[in-house]
Amino acid sequence: MTSGHDPGGGDALKAAEEGRDPQRMLDAVLSLPEHCRRGYAVGRETPGLPSGDGVTTITVYGMGGSGVSGDLVRSLFRERLAIPIDVVKGPVLPEYCQKDTLVVCSSYSGETAETLSCFEEAARRGCRALAISTGGTLAARAEEASIPLVRIPAEVPVPRAALGFLAFGLLGALEAIGIVPPLESEVQHTVRVLADLAGGFRPDADGVTGNRAAALAESIGDRHPVIWGADGIGAVAAGRWKTQMNENAKVAAWASVLPELDHNEVVGWSAGQGERFFVIALRHEEEHPDVAARFPVSLQIASESGAGHEEVHAEGASPLARLLSLIMTGDATSVYLAYLRGVDPTPIEAIDRIKAALAEEGG
């Protein structure tokens, strides 16, 4: 572990106490267990869900914070289901999406241009479609086309803070459709694991040394986070850490996946290159043994190039709980890093600017 900062999390906690979070992103992060519980119930109880009989492929469509739920479901089920799950994050609905494809269009706001156009195209092709949103144009179009809608509550300031609603809404709906097995006990376990974790991430948690997220933020300090995870749930968690570091802490950050990074990225960790970076390796008990064996030597190479590094271990007894525990630790760390850097975690001016510029161009 290398860090030029006090690993106790003192500065980040002090910043939290100074009220650098007017829209209360930390509260939204710490509400994740409750969001998961409620999202799952909303998904399961959605009226008019399509039949899962004869579905040949599942395609989850969504951008940014609304697309992560697709990554999550794919990583959890791709090795357990007999049909493929694809996640699409671009403007074109793949040609294979036809009437036996379940196309899930996920958009927190219901206003994201790419998601709306794919939704239209899925409806036109007669795919078995499902929308997930708080409302907006997506909900209105779903209603017009008699396509079921998992309507999640609009109670967090931004889409990325709604992961519990979006992902567990999707899981609940997939269970009700009969595509994934019953998940109730796994969801309950996950909620318990997250609630325990949340207690440790509060600004008043057991003194400064007790708050792992604040301590990690201090370890990262002014370096760029590079997040590593093992293929599968580790990779999804690493991707989420990266985007939360980008959007909440406003830092350039990167994520990569083992074993792939051992075939290219490690070479880049050459003498002196690591000095501006801090590698966080996300670990969990079910990593493939061949992949697990790669972490120590890969971290050693990054460390020799001057990078700081730390490992974060998942909690919980199921893949769902482990994945969510890694995600929540990253979400909280990104908020504490925002506090340390003196930035407000909630606004995303660059994204708003791009959306406004494109809307203007589109007339």
Ligand code: F6R
């Ligand atoms: C904002 C965020 C973004 C949005 C994305 C799509 O917090 O995370 O990545 O999720 O721009 O917008 P929605 O989710 O409304 O479809």
